[in-house]
Amino acid sequence: MASTIQQQLTYHTKQAVKEIYGADLPDNQITIQETRKEFDGQLTVVVFPITRFSRKSPEATGNDIGAYLLRQLPELTAFNTIKGFLNLSLSDAYWTSLFTTAVMHEKFGRFPANGHKLMVEYSSPNTNKPLHLGHIRNNLLGYSVASILAAYGYEVIKANLVNDRGIHICKSMLAWQRWGNGETPGTSGMKGDHLVGKYYVLFDKEYKKEIDELRAHGHTEDDAKKQAPIIREAQQMLQRWEAGDEEVIALWKTMNGWVYDGFAQTYGRLGVDFDKYYYESDTYLLGKDIIQEGLEKGVFFRKPDNSVWIDLTADGLDEKLVLRGDGTSVYITQDMGTAQLKYDDFGMDESIYVVGNEQDYHFKVLFLILEKLGKPWAKGLFHLSYGMVDLPSGKMKSREGTVVDADDLMDEMVTTARKRTEELGKTEGLPEPEKAALYDIIGMGALKYFLLKVEPKKRLLFDPNESIDFQGHTGPFIQYTHARIQSVLTKGGYTQQQAIVVPEVLTESERDLIQLLSNYPATVEAAAKEFSPAYVANYGYEVAKQYNKFYHEETILKASDEAVRNFRLHLSATTARIIASAMALLGIAVPDRM
């Protein structure tokens, strides 16, 4: 692959410093950035670091280097130095050639396979309640990061570790047994996960009531929480589950089945999928052989009560329990075992856990332990920690019913999309099924973009009273730009096969658009390295915005010159393709009309 203009500029700037000032300029001293709009040129070399070697003013140095570069690089047409910034103008021939040889290419922005395998574990729901807005963020992040890494050349495995057992599941089961009267999704008309969630909430109500009663009779809060009859019953149910009690297992299977049906619907609407499911009911006993291994290696130690610990105080952390005195697992025991299992199954080079930032400490400890155990794959583990989605009233809590339900929110988004679109009269004459599909694309696009445009680690505020926007820096804005381009292409009779003719001279908005489009691969790369879909989201917005500017400034179909018309159609088509490609990395569909 030919070297980029940035690489050439770096090289020749070094040469210039060597020839003119007789000094070696280290690579990290060379900064090349895009020229700010208010100045002439497209690329800028920052000359301050060079003045150390030139012993001249920034302006004089810039002029020296600029003159040298102008002689060496035929792509350059002019330069100017302002306050220590050497602004370079590249010829229109350079930009059009960049466009036809690279940007226009079908696979522009997709990297060749790099031979590395990577797992993204995300979603990982509990099967005792429906998904809420926080889960949507998790799912979209996981799906998008997986797509971005695949585009960057990884072989990606999407995994979902389902938390399908434990005391929280037994709570729903017990409440259903007690108050359900045999209610099923079929008899109630409720989506399975919502039905099960209803009983989880009922359990909690009863539990709270019992706690209050006990406290009224003089128990301490801690004691009341342990002694409440209903929680004891749930614990007994968990023991029966672990003992393989047929009745409990049957109920567990039935109710989990309802939940899975519900989740499948929600996942389908979200457009996320998985290559591999792990179930905690299969993995919760794993990890004990690793405990043994750690004891033998002297990484772990046993306390008199028979519990097993690791001392991480030397690493600035605490002592951490890894196995209970009675020999049963804790959370981290399972996670050690599951990490080993996943590696044994796939042998991946890297493994990303998409989990909320409340578990930062847990993963820090987990990764450190695996490293101390000498697992060669431990250094490939990464916790993609994201911020919680908060409501104005604070954190969402399923037990207390203060959540924004995933299904409700999606319904609302699609309904709003329908309303907005019909107000604008955009879909008159369209058959109903097509309308419905379009509203789904727009509503989901608004929601997904809203969640993905924000840097993952930042927490997100969602105000249910303020609807998610459809104008400005939003998904629908980008979708609209795509639809608008498709409309122009259709009217212009454009086909991809048409040979491209390039004009001699570009307008500023054409040049800016080409330059922006040419940044697509670098954006994908940055997003992949930082595991941040936000880069791609914001890039898509920039492209749409720049295209709209171009669209308003120039006429396409009625361009005076046939070559210009042809070129602008190709430029539009390429813009649409890159928008569609970038949005696909976010799991956002783009319509051909809206």
Next chain:
RNA sequence: GCGCCAAUAGCUCAGCUGGAUAGAGCAACGGUUUUCUAAACCGUCGGUCUCAGGUUCGAAUCCUGAUUGGCGUACCA
């Protein structure tokens, strides 16, 4: 107490490994359509980048300390 994370316009957010006068959107106000989709475009208004020091030719960005907020520090998951 200790640890991790965040703090940028009234609100929601960008700002890449330090680089020019800190940028978008929303909200408010004004303008643009007999011409390719006005979910658009252009303009006005809006900032002591939480504070105080430090490093540097240069700091929203790096370092130290404080303040505020979130999370964690469970033999819960």
